[in-house]
Amino acid sequence: MIEAVQLAKTFKDFQAVKDVTFRANQGEVFGLLGPNGAGKTTTLRMLSTVVTPTAGTATVDGADIRQQPNEVRRKLGILVESAGLYANLTTREHLRYIGNLHQLDGTDLEQQIDHLIDILGMGDFADRRAKGFSRGMVRKVVLGMALVHNPSNVILDEPTQGLDVVSTRAVREIIRRFQAEGRCVILSTHHMDEVERLCDRVAIVHRGEILESGTPDELVEKYKADSLESAFVQIVGREALLAEAEREAADKRKKHQTE
């Protein structure tokens, strides 16, 4: 179970996350839905102890992210949105490396690696070096790295971004499997159909705040919308979404120019 209590994060003068509170239970897929720059990734980084909250705290199976970061890391697996791989290591070596850093070793680890290679469909490239891997292959390996220590809580940040249809279906199937296995899953995405298909409950995040939360059906009903997407637009606001899209486009242009 993951529970965030009044979680906040400020970078210099910019408040990325404000007072975020939610609880994701075992056997539940909890969705964080919001436009780019809403504060989803910062929230997930706080939960995974990569960054420290400015205020508030969170617990993962009772372990506090501030007081017991190593305990949290053992109980949590996170798929980072933009995570990459080491070009000269094979898929199997990546999984073994992270497994070793989780203090796993020997036959148990090798069996877990074989199991992940099997369920994630990585058999074809299990012993190939990562140089030249497609986006889909990279995402699968990174997902495997997040799961190698068999965590009871899983955070997936945009798990299907950049994947082809087959890989997307495979990842969704894995999320359902986690749910069936009783794991707690936090799914961060801006794909409405993914949320509707997979999430038991969802929180709409915008400008670092949770504006609304509930089951997808509850949100649709509350805002009298015909779909979750319509409800989302009503909650966040059309103008705000357009402004975010323009800001994002400007950021990309700026980045492109500096490169």
Place this chain on the structure above:
Amino acid sequence: MNTFRHNFWIVFRKELRELFRDRRALFWLFAPPIILPGIALCAGLFIGTQAVRIAQDGVPLYIENAAAAPDLVAYFEDSDGVYLVEAPSNPAEDPFGEAAIIVSIPDDFQIQLNQGATANLKLITKDNAVVTFIAEAAVRSVIQDYSDAILDQRLEAKGITEAWLTPISIGTAKRSVGGSVITSSGDEEGDSGGGNGIAATIFLPLAVTSWLLGGGMGLILDSTVGEKERQTIENILVTPVNRISVVLGKMTVVFIASMMVMSLWLSEGVLLNGLSAASPELTSEASTTEMFSSVLEGGVDILGLIAVLMVMIVPFTIMLNALVMAWCAYAANYREANLFMALVQLGLPATILLTIFSLPPDVADVLYGLPLFGTVIGIRDLFSGNLPMVGLVVNFVTSLLYSAGAIWFAAWVFGREWSLTRGLQ
């Protein structure tokens, strides 16, 4: 502690495996110290072989208008370095014939000499090839000997001695100012052996620059800021691993690679130093085995020299690696890291050269304890035979402290959220 060692070992093994598989990194690491001296050695061997051949066979020389300088011709005939050949059969098409060099004598050559004036002659060469250059030097040497002999005759005729022409003669020697001195020759006092100092000034900046340009810095860059660029760092940060063990694991691989590269450079430098010291023994007729024997017997304690160098260079390299790692852990991307690297790459060799040339030979012992400069001065003084034992101890102890401090600093930066999150998307 076991977990710390375990994590250190895991990171070290992974970094080492990556390094061994990265052909480009390996090339830039080891190619300069292997290829560059190899090329220089080949060039040296070629020139040496040609010089030996010319010394053994002599330079084929044709003298134009030989009748105008009978004494010089006789001098050439008596010389071992050259032998005279006949005039070319077809000068219009082949002006040199068998000759490598032509000496053109003017008609009044002997008259000018007899009158005590300066007689001019002209050396004519075929081309600018190395062989021609060596042959020309051999011919010049014979003419210079002849010129010196005539000078002696003229001075004798005037009643002037060589001592009268040289009022003051300057010799050089080294003497320790209290306490024992570590020298590369093992002598406490002897000839200065200027070549040693020159060797040190050449290869010390070279060795450090090699670390900067092709060795350690590239690896540190890849293992720290490279993790940010590839977005692999977060995969490590979400594991329960001690960050100091990550820093140490990465740095140990970089350190080993750096030491291998620097050892290669230094071994070549020591050999150069030995060759420089033993150069009088290195006659053109010596075999390779004899040459190495003469280097070893030339009073150069190579193993001792390497041991002292290692004592100074090991903590020095650790300190440099750790400081660069601290910066790279902070840098958001390769661009930021490279900006700093460029400053270091330009500044450090310049600082080393300035330190070597600007500080006096007998520095206070405390200066060996200065960060960075202390080691540079120490190595300089080791090669010039002025490094006191106290200086070596001061340098070693302080360098160990600096390197420990630099490691702690790198680990501290690596553990800070403000440095790790810079560059994360």
